[in-house]
Amino acid sequence: MxxxxxxxxxxxxxxxxxxxxxxxxxxxxxxxxxxxxxxxxxxxxxxxxxxxxxxxxxxxxxxxxRRAMRIGVVVDSPVQYGPNSTLRALESAAREVGYAISAFSISEDDESQIDAGVVELVTQGVDALCVIAPRASSLDMLRQQTTGLPTIVIKAEPDATWHTAAVDQRLGAKLAVDHLIGLGHRSIAHLAGPLDWYDAREREQGWREALTSAGLPSGPAINGDWTSDYGYEFGRTFDFGDVTAVFASNDQMALGLTHGLHERGLRVPDDISVVGFDDLPDSRHFLPPLTTVRQDFGALGSLALQLIISAIEGEEGAQHDVIAPILIARASTSAPRA
Structure with a gap:
């Protein structure tokens, strides 16, 4: 901890x-x-x-x-940008209203640690739990816990058990794909994240729905692992055929993809347009600067804290609240070549 x-x-x-x-x-x-x-x-x-x-x-x-004025936070996969940014935003929002945060990190290779994390936080006398749970496997472990504490879960999909909150991942994917369609792209591949991740599943679904709404067939979808290295190998070896654009499920894979395309002599966006997701602080400095979907983690942290305090004060009910993302258009996308 x-x-x-x-x-x-x-x-x-x-x-x-x-x-x-x-x-x-x-x-x-x-x-x-x-x-x-x-x-x-x-x-x-x-x-x-x-x-x-x-x-x-x-x-x-x-x-x-009779409160400790402290919130326990279980963070799954804290090295990844989304969970880490969510934790920092929640901590900042909590501090503004006089709450402290105790966090317990769960590594990606051992989701069973969630048991130890919950026990440790509960024994500290926290007023509530917030679980930043990007993976289905870690959340399945949490379902076996009974703490009696108000619990809010940060996850992209609604859940019948807990009150949940997230940035609207599916909407973000639709914004990305609609942007490419608006530029004239008709064959759009998707470099997805690991499908144990709720965010990856919602982004893939948003990609499919945007193509279906436009009357376009779903292009190829390949599941990656969030890393730039995976994006690089994909860009260097994938047979793009008639694909003119790729929606990558995060900015790191988009960065590696751009590098891999460059090594095989394909230019972004002249030959392949690339859109990412997250708007990392460095995304504006990629070559070319990356078109991406921005998540407002500050707003998510504030929303999560409001839900936690409401739960502490006895307001109950399982529901799902979302923050709208924003498309940031930069130089990595353009109309396809005729």
């Missing part, structure tokens, strides 16, 4: 208690001027409050609501 720390965070009453070496009830008694507290203990608690820059009003709020 790693503590997220991008700047100062307001600690909970439990943090103050730990720092002072006392129980949280002792901190409560000190704040309420309970008479049966040793003076040395009182001074130690007050010193801990001062050293942690903890305001009396914040502690009083935590005591009044």
């Amino acid at each position: 790693t503590e997220v720390s991008r700047g100062w965070q307001r600690p909970s009453i439990y943090d103050v208690a730990k720092h002072a070496g006392v129980s949280h009830m002792t901190v409560s008694r000190v704040l309420n001027d309970h008479p049966n507290i040793r003076e040395s203990t009182r001074e130690r608690v007050l010193l801990a409050i001062d050293e942690m820059n903890y305001t009396r009003s914040s502690i009083a709020r935590a005591l009044a609501t």
Whole structure:
């Protein structure tokens, strides 16, 4: 388990208690001027409050609501851009309203760690759980857990079990493909992500639906692994035939694809137009600058936090909330050559 720390965070009453070496009830008694507290203990608690820059009003709020003012976050595949950006956005939104974040990371090669992650976060006394669950396999493990805590899941597909939130992946894919169709492309391939990933499945479905709506046949779809290396091998070896454009399921694969095309003497966008997904900070500096779909992770973090707080306050009901993505058109797409 790693503590997220991008700047100062307001600690909970439990943090103050730990720092002072006392129980949280002792901190409560000190704040309420309970008479049966040793003076040395009182001074130690007050010193801990001062050293942690903890305001009396914040502690009083935590005591009044009986909350730790801390949210536990289980993050699956945190090295990937989407889960990592979602975590950082949630942490920023939480800090703005006085909540702290404790995060537990699940590696891509061991989704069984989710059991340990949930147990560790629950034992910290968090008020709620947020699960950033891009993969179906990790979420299946979570279904076996019963914590009694309000739980929000960040995933691209609705779920009957939990309240979910996400950027609208299917809409993003449709924006990308509609852009290519509008330029005149009629044979559009899809370099997809791993289909255990909800985002990859939704993006592939959006690609298919956009082609069907335009009366076009689905072009070839190849499942990649999110990496630039996979995109490079695909671009270097794939038989494109009459394909004039590729919608890549993320910017990293689009970058590798462009490199692979260049090595075999094909130019982007003159020979093949390329669209990515995510709008990485460096995408505008690819050669050529990459047309892509931007996800507003800041808005997603704020939405997720609102849902978490609503759940803590007793608002129930399984539903799915989404943030709309935006197409960013750059120089990697153009009309196909006649």
